[in-house]
Amino acid sequence: MASVLFSPITLRGLTLPNRVVVSPMCQYNSNNGSANDWHLMHLGNMSLGAAGLVMTEMTDVNPQGRISPKCAGMYSDENEAALKRVHDFCRQYGVAKLGVQLAHAGRKAPTTPPAAGGKPILEGPDAWTPEAPSAIPYDTGWAVPHAMTKDDIKRCVGEFAAAAKRVDRIGYDVIELHGAHGYLGHQFLSPISNKRTDEYGGSLENRMRFVIEMYEAVRAVWPEAKPIGLRVSATDWVEGGWTPEETVVLAKEMKKRGLDYMDVSSGGLSPAQKIPLSAGYQVPFAEKVKKETGINTMSVGLIAGYQQAEDILQQGRADLICIGRAAMWDPRWAWHAAEELGAEAPYAPKTMACHPKLRPQLFPKRAQPAG
Incomplete structure (x- = not known):
């Protein structure tokens, strides 16, 4: 049977020439x-390695939306020019299609980078007041x-x-909006972090409103021929939090509005989460969203085996496979x-x-038969 992982998909x-995606x-x-x-080195290297799509890291839409003072942004002319240099290098030498994940960290900021401990910064020149749906610290x-007005x-x-608009001027093919991992979009979705009493809080319809408005604003300025995806956490892994069933409702609403794919992850909203880590542990969530809504889904999380990735697609559990650490371990993962x-x-x-x-x-396997 022909490989599904290495079959094209159109959004x-x-x-895309294949269904391997280098995750943000x-x-x-x-x-x-x-x-x-x-x-230039990191993304340029990934762009050579034959994944169908290479995503940039979480790229924040304003300075206080960064996780740390060292995080990527797309809010200034300098940001745009710097990323265009990277993009143009990847285009010149690489073979992958290219995307940007746009995001805002909300209450999970500011912190030191993980290598420096990932601790909250509460004072000094690198501190700022984060903004979130409600005045509830992480x-x-x-x-x-600050509870957003x-x-x-x-x-x-x-x-x-x-x-x-800046991402389009640079020339990228795809935008993915970040509504997962406890960042701002996810904070609006989850009743754990969203205690608002206006039209952005309370009911599921209200808690989805910010993410829908975020998408619609981007869709209005992003070229019609270019796809937009949304990364979500399908569950908070905390009792009383966001659920897979609510994720399905969100996927249905987004599909009606033209969303091209849902990148289905999980967790990140609360330190109380209890995640049962195992190989491909998030695949069932992508499968649920795909089967109950028909939207294209990406699956991500402890997927490293070649046959493992192929089997997920062969079984119709997802449409694309995202690899992150596997791509860091082996930037030529897709070749292999x-x-x-x-x-x-x-x-x-x-x-x-x-x-x-x-x-x-x-x-x-490449050797020609004798005679």
Whole structure:
């Protein structure tokens, strides 16, 4: 049977050559939100490795929306110019389609980068007051966020649209909106972090309102032929939190509005979460959303095996596979998966010298039959 992982998929006017996606991975290495040589190396490297789509890290729409002072942003001309340099390099030398994940950290900020402990910053030049749906800190010892007014919400939705215009000017193919992992969109969705009594809180319809408005504002300025996805946490892994059933309702509402895919993750909203980690532990959530709504889904989380990824797609449990740590471990994961599965993957021109067809002695499957 032909590989599904290495079959094309079309989202609006964009056709990906395969269903391998390099997931957004925070690098905590930006300067005032701007990309630098690290990002040129990191994303340039990933763009050579034959994944159908390579996503940039969580890229925040205003300065206080960053997780840390070292996080990426798309709110200034300098941010735009710096990321365009990276984008243009990936286009010139790579083979992947390219996307940006737009986000806002909400109450999970500001912190030091993980390598420096990931601790909340409460004072000093790197401190700021975070904004969130309600004035509820992420955890004990974290900054109490400013509860966003309706004007704040309107301004923030506009910042997502403004960032999307910049991403389009740069030339990216895809925007993914971040509504997962305890960041601002997720904070509005979950009753744990959203205690509002206006039209943005309370009922499920109200708690979904910010994410829907965020999407609609971006869709209005993003070219019709270019797809938009949404990353969600399908569950908070906390009793009384956001649920897989609510995720299905959200997916139905977003699909009606033209959302092209849902990237289904989980967790991140509360330190009280209890996550039963195992290989592919989030796949059932993507499967539930796909089967109950028909929307395209990505699955992510402890997926590393080539056959594992193939089986998920063969069984109709998701439409695309996101890899993060697996791609860091092996930036040529897609090449190696294709070889294992008897499929073909694109090679960047400057990497063709290593193609297995040029070294059949080392790849028995490539050897021509004698005679």
